[in-house]
Amino acid sequence: MICLGKYFRIFVLENKQMTDSELKLLLEKQELLLKKLLELSQRQFAESDAVALDELLKQKDSYFDELQKLDPLREKWHKKYNRPLGQEEQKLDDNIQDLLEKLLLSEQDFEKIVGREKNAVSLQIAQISNQMQYRKDTTRQRPLIKNMTT
Numbered sequence: 001m002i003c004l005g006k007y008f009r010i011f012v013l014e015n016k017q018m019t020d021s022e023l024k025l026l027l028e029k030q031e032l033l034l035k036k037l038l039e040l041s042q043r044q045f046a047e048s049d050a051v052a053l054d055e056l057l058k059q060k061d062s063y064f065d066e067l068q069k070l071d072p073l074r075e076k077w078h079k080k081y082n083r084p085l086g087q088e089e090q091k092l093d094d095n096i097q098d099l100l101e102k103l104l105l106s107e108q109d110f111e112k113i114v115g116r117e118k119n120a121v122s123l124q125i126a127q128i129s130n131q132m133q134y135r136k137d138t139t140r141q142r143p144l145i146k147n148m149t150t
Helices: 005-013 022-046 050-080 087-140
Strands: none
Touching: 022 050, 022 087
C-alpha cells in the first residue's frame, strides 16, 4: 500500500511530470515519515545513553530532511491540480495533521525535560564552583600557630 524506497524516489522524486494520482503517494510517504519521527520522539524520553541519543537525533534529522523534500512536491501538485482532496486523500491528510500535533507535543515535552535537566546541572555546577571558591579562600587564611617558648 505504501510506496517506499527506490520506487518512490524514481517514480515521484525524479519524475518531472506529476500525475493526479501521485498525491496519494506523497501523502502516504509523509504519513510514514511522521510515524517514524513520532516513534523516535517517544524513544528519546527513555534514552539515557548520550551516544545512543545522539544517533537517535541524527535519524530524526534525516527523516526531517526527507519530509522537507516532500513539501515542494505537494505544492507543485496542488498548483497543477487545483481540486479538492478525495476521500482517501482527505483521510490521509487528517491523519498527517494528527501526527504533526502529536509530534509537536512530544517535542515540547522533551524540550521541557531537557530544560529541567539543564537547570539542575547548572545549579550543581554553581554549587561546585561555590565549594571550590570557599576552599580556596579558607586555605589562604589558615590561622597561623605561633611557636611559643616556655
